[in-house]
Amino acid sequence: MENISVIREENNKIFALLSNYLNHAPDFIDKEEIDEIANSSISNEYAFAVILAAAFGLDIVDNTRDKNLFNNYFDKMIHHLDVKAYYNNPYYKNIRIPTIKVGNSELKYEIYKPFEGFVCNDIVRTKEGRQVPQIGFFETEFRYPAILENDRIWMTITPNEIETMKEPIEQAFGHVLTFGLGLGYYAYMISEKDSVESITVVDNNEDVINLFLKYVLPQFENAGKITIVKADAFEYAEKHIHEGNCDFVFTDLWHDVSDGMDMYIKMKRYENLSPSTKFTYWIEKSILCYL
Known part of the structure; x- marks a missing residue:
């Protein structure tokens, strides 16, 4: 041992x-x-x-x-990592992101340089207790969609988002509630599923919502499934989770583990308000390594 x-x-x-x-x-x-x-x-x-x-x-x-x-x-x-594997992702293939700025929010493409390192998946915990971060790189330049807030990258769709959302995408069904809009990657991917009937997205950033509604959502083939609600996630959860109107909840409110732990713990408290609902959280495996 x-x-x-x-x-x-x-x-x-x-x-x-x-x-x-x-x-x-x-x-x-x-x-x-x-x-x-x-x-x-x-x-x-x-x-x-x-x-x-x-x-x-x-x-x-x-x-x-x-x-x-x-x-x-x-x-x-x-x-x-293989560039083609990610460029063949349905969102990358079907959605085009313009370069546009609204208020303090800017929509654009950022790049990873050849051999630039970046986090590419959840932390892997070994049976011995080692916590192994996952670092990826490409041989060639890789362009990815991003939202900047006050010139700081805030939301992206990179290999990390794609890999860490695979499970909650596969698991989603019925009436889905998701906290956090971003560039709509999660909403888009589950909207393509026949097993998902409706998607309610809660976000409190008006600039991000407006960018999404004007430039991104119209490109979604199943946009009719999606409803955007401008509200604070925790206030919305307090008022509506107990109603039991959703089958599946996915929370993605944080930038990374460092700012996510407190929000993760806070949102977990609402699970008992709707025992029949399935709750999932972005990068939960990584967050749990710190708790």
């Missing part, structure tokens, strides 16, 4: 290193560096991991602890 305190220490170290990398220099790895290492026997994925480990100051050759850290995390953490 591995020492729990050692695993906890390793978890903390990986998260601290990745936080610094993703926040300050996610694009520092380039093709030239990858090409120097990658060959017929060494993949771009492994080369990326080795370069990242070196940038973190890890000695994965002579230092046993660093080598163990690399072997325990990096192999399960770094993912070479």
